[in-house]
Amino acid sequence: MKVITFILSLALMAPAFANDENPAKQLLLKMADAVHNRNFDASFVVVKGKSMEPYRWLHAKQGDTELEHLSLLNGAGLEMVRIDSQVTYFEPQSEPYSIDTDSIAGPIPEVLFKDIERLSQHYDFVLGGKGRIAGRAAQLVRIESKDEHKFNYWLWLDAESSLLLKSAYVNQAGEMLEQLQLTHISVTEEPAALLLEMLSREFPTPLPATATSQSDINTSSSNWQIGWLPDGFSLLKSDRHKLDLNNELTDYYLYSDGFVEVSVFVQRPLPGRRPSGALSSGATTVYVHNSGSFDVSVVGNIPATTAKAIAESVARPL
Numbered sequence: 001m002k003v004i005t006f007i008l009s010l011a012l013m014a015p016a017f018a019n020d021e022n023p024a025k026q027l028l029l030k031m032a033d034a035v036h037n038r039n040f041d042a043s044f045v046v047v048k049g050k051s052m053e054p055y056r057w058l059h060a061k062q063g064d065t066e067l068e069h070l071s072l073l074n075g076a077g078l079e080m081v082r083i084d085s086q087v088t089y090f091e092p093q094s095e096p097y098s099i100d101t102d103s104i105a106g107p108i109p110e111v112l113f114k115d116i117e118r119l120s121q122h123y124d125f126v127l128g129g130k131g132r133i134a135g136r137a138a139q140l141v142r143i144e145s146k147d148e149h150k151f152n153y154w155l156w157l158d159a160e161s162s163l164l165l166k167s168a169y170v171n172q173a174g175e176m177l178e179q180l181q182l183t184h185i186s187v188t189e190e191p192a193a194l195l196l197e198m199l200s201r202e203f204p205t206p207l208p209a210t211a212t213s214q215s216d217i218n219t220s221s222s223n224w225q226i227g228w229l230p231d232g233f234s235l236l237k238s239d240r241h242k243l244d245l246n247n248e249l250t251d252y253y254l255y256s257d258g259f260v261e262v263s264v265f266v267q268r269p270l271p272g273r274r275p276s277g278a279l280s281s282g283a284t285t286v287y288v289h290n291s292g293s294f295d296v297s298v299v300g301n302i303p304a305t306t307a308k309a310i311a312e313s314v315a316r317p318l
Contacts, residue, residue, distance in 0.1 A: 048282030060191030
């Protein structure tokens with residue numbers, strides 16, 4: 001009788017164990033592993049409305065060393081080089097500089113190649129349908145916000161290599177706002193020659209880290225009260241500096257939920273009263289709120305209604 005009871009208990013528990021392994025999350029983890037360990041040469045475009053930015057993305061693992069190169073192919077060009085945990089940026093009309101980090105700040109959210117478990121509290125991982133992207137079999141994985149204050153993010157992964165083929169920011173109505181589409185990908189046994197050449201190049205010494213303590217954040221953030229943010233957002237950085245755009249002194253706050261970053265700027269009103277309102281480019285929203293005694297600008301890949309609510313919640317400390 002005890003044996004029968006034990007077998008029945010296992011049968012009842014089996015679905016719970018099976019459901020515990022989310023197949024969508026497992027595919028995202030496989031993608032992150034593939035991005036860090038495979039040799040590939042890819043080209044992709046980022047489409048925002050009528051604008052299009054072409055990139056070339058190379059990656060290799062040479063022994064224990066990880067090599068990565070991302071370049072913007074339009075205009076004066078932008079080149080980013082990573083060797084393990086050092087990234088060097090080559091920008092037009094400025095001296096190259098290096099920083100200590102294990103991720104290139106490109107158009108793909110960095111968290112996708114790290115520990116996505118940190119997103120589980122505020123996003124769901126959902127398996128979608130299958131299709132073909134860039135001539136390759138692909139599996140759709142959806143990262144769905146648990147509330148209406150953020151966009152969703154959809155990814156199509158290569159069924160063979162687990163690498164990313166396409167991604168898109170999608171609003172709550174299911175409309176794609178901004179897309180990243182691979183136009184070519186080549187997965188190879190050997191690293192690309194361009195990446196191997198990086199090992200013999202000399203790069204600038206990384207800039208010293210500007211550590212921001214919690215007390216510094218608390219002191220700086222006491223200038224203003226931001227009364228509302230979507231669930232999961234916390235303050236990463238705050239300071240006071242002059243904007244290059246108009247040389248005006250502004251209080252700056254950077255928030256993140258681990259997936260999306262939102263910047264908040266507070267400054268004195270500029271000459272000429274302007275109505276509050278939003279501008280959007282792809283998934284990026286810029287909302288400017290004129291409160292009368294100060295202006296608030298909110299910038300991030302969030303819906304305009306969310307940016308508006310954040311901006312209108314800003315007040316002077318009591």
